[in-house]
Amino acid sequence: MTDSEGRHLRRFECLLAAIDQIVVRFSSTGDIKKVSAGSAGWLKPEAMISRTFTALFPDEVAGHIAAMTKKALESGEPQKLTLSMQPEHAFHWRELGLTTAQTWDTTLVAVDETELMWVARDVSVSRRNQQKLFNQAQRDPLTGAYNRRSLLTILDHSIAQALRYDGVCSFLLIDIDNFRQINDQYDWDTGDKVLQQFVKAMHGFQRTADFFARFSDDRFVMFLPETNREQALLAAERVRKLAAEQQVLCGSDDAEDGLSFTVCIGAATLRDAKDTPESILKRAEENLFVAKQSGANRVEGEP
Numbered sequence: 001m002t003d004s005e006g007r008h009l010r011r012f013e014c015l016l017a018a019i020d021q022i023v024v025r026f027s028s029t030g031d032i033k034k035v036s037a038g039s040a041g042w043l044k045p046e047a048m049i050s051r052t053f054t055a056l057f058p059d060e061v062a063g064h065i066a067a068m069t070k071k072a073l074e075s076g077e078p079q080k081l082t083l084s085m086q087p088e089h090a091f092h093w094r095e096l097g098l099t100t101a102q103t104w105d106t107t108l109v110a111v112d113e114t115e116l117m118w119v120a121r122d123v124s125v126s127r128r129n130q131q132k133l134f135n136q137a138q139r140d141p142l143t144g145a146y147n148r149r150s151l152l153t154i155l156d157h158s159i160a161q162a163l164r165y166d167g168v169c170s171f172l173l174i175d176i177d178n179f180r181q182i183n184d185q186y187d188w189d190t191g192d193k194v195l196q197q198f199v200k201a202m203h204g205f206q207r208t209a210d211f212f213a214r215f216s217d218d219r220f221v222m223f224l225p226e227t228n229r230e231q232a233l234l235a236a237e238r239v240r241k242l243a244a245e246q247q248v249l250c251g252s253d254d255a256e257d258g259l260s261f262t263v264c265i266g267a268a269t270l271r272d273a274k275d276t277p278e279s280i281l282k283r284a285e286e287n288l289f290v291a292k293q294s295g296a297n298r299v300e301g302e303p
Contacts, residue, residue: 020101022104022120026053028073028113040122053118056092058125065108072110074223079108081119107150140214142192143199148157151213151221155277158211158225163273170269172222173284174239176261177217177296179236190250194261197248205242218285221281236299244297253257262297264288 020039026032029051035045053060054069061083068079083104087094104120111117138150145153162169176182176194183191195218202220206212211223222239223230240263247258266288268280283302291300 002285021119024048024118024120025111026118027114028092029117030054030069033115040097041100042096044092051092056096057087068108069116072108072116073113074112081106082123083106088242100135108145108177115221143195144197145179145220146211146213148215151211151215151223152277155223156210158223159270159275159277159280162225163275167226167288168228168270170224170227170229170267171280171284172224172236172239173266173268173281173287173288174220175214175264175292176218176243177264177292179261182259182261183255184233186250188258190248190260191248193248194259197246198243198261198263201242201246202239204299205239211282221284227269229267232269233299233301236267236301239263240265240297240299264291264296266291267299267301290301 019036022038022040022043023034023036024032032048032051032053033067035043037043037045039205039240046249048056054065056062057065064081068081071077072079085093085098085102087098087101088177090098094117101174102124106118106120108118120200121167138146140147158169161167168204176198179194182194195214198211198220199212202212202222206222209225213221213223215221224235225234243261243263247260250259266284268284268287270280285300287300291295294300
């Protein structure tokens with residue numbers, strides 16, 4: 001090795017020591033020559049030497065990496081791939097020290113026609129934070145139900161799909177009876193408990209395909225795909241009865257009483273291609289108004 005090559009190698013070693021990514025250097029035939037664990041304290045680099053790189057991965061992933069390797073060698077361009085690594089599905093990585101699920105952003109680059117480098121950055125925390133922020137943006141912070149913004153997004157897509165396939169769908173607009181009186185007679189905390197208890201009950205009640213969201217302070221919308229007028233009214237009756245069965249604890253800590261509440265529901269069903277989420281919700285609101293005017297604990301649907 002010449003002095004120039006030695007300095008070049010030392011620079012490379014210093015660079016590896018300074019970064020926190022996993023770096024694997026392997027030959028064009030797949031033999032692993034050098035490994036730097038970076039910040040992955042769980043990884044056993046010495047156990048990787050002389051193994052075949054693609055053999056570390058499940059068959060499907062190995063196929064992707066083999067194709068990336070070929071493309072990197074032919075084009076000279078970096079190849080990128082995001083991997084979801086599950087210890088239970090990646091025996092060799094588990095053997096190398098992986099104990100928890102991780103998400104890696106990886107880059108594969110050809111150094112020359114005989115050598116490649118693979119760099120993996122653990123992005124698990126940032127991905128979880130992104131998902132958390134996304135969920136927070138879609139959810140009502142008090143009840144955990146989806147919020148109005150996410151509802152309108154879902155409705156646009158779902159109604160278009162129903163119209164495209166000559167399907168049917170329905171809406172239930174649900175209003176908690178005398179909610180202002182509950183807040184005035186008890187307190188705002190009790191009102192919050194009523195909302196939370198109702199949402200909890202509805203999450204256990206709804207079908208997988210149904211979409212339930214908080215529409216305003218004490219109003220909720222339930223979107224029912226593949227549900228006609230008669231089925232929507234039956235579902236509304238079940239929701240009405242479910243609400244009436246709920247009990248919310250209120251009062252002092254040493255003498256708590258059970259508070260019951262009821263709901264009124266306006267139902268509306270998709271009519272034709274001229275219908276929009278706004279027009280169906282408007283009809284549901286008109287039916288809800290009729291139910292409220294007729295007294296509490298009622299369901300009103302379209303004729």
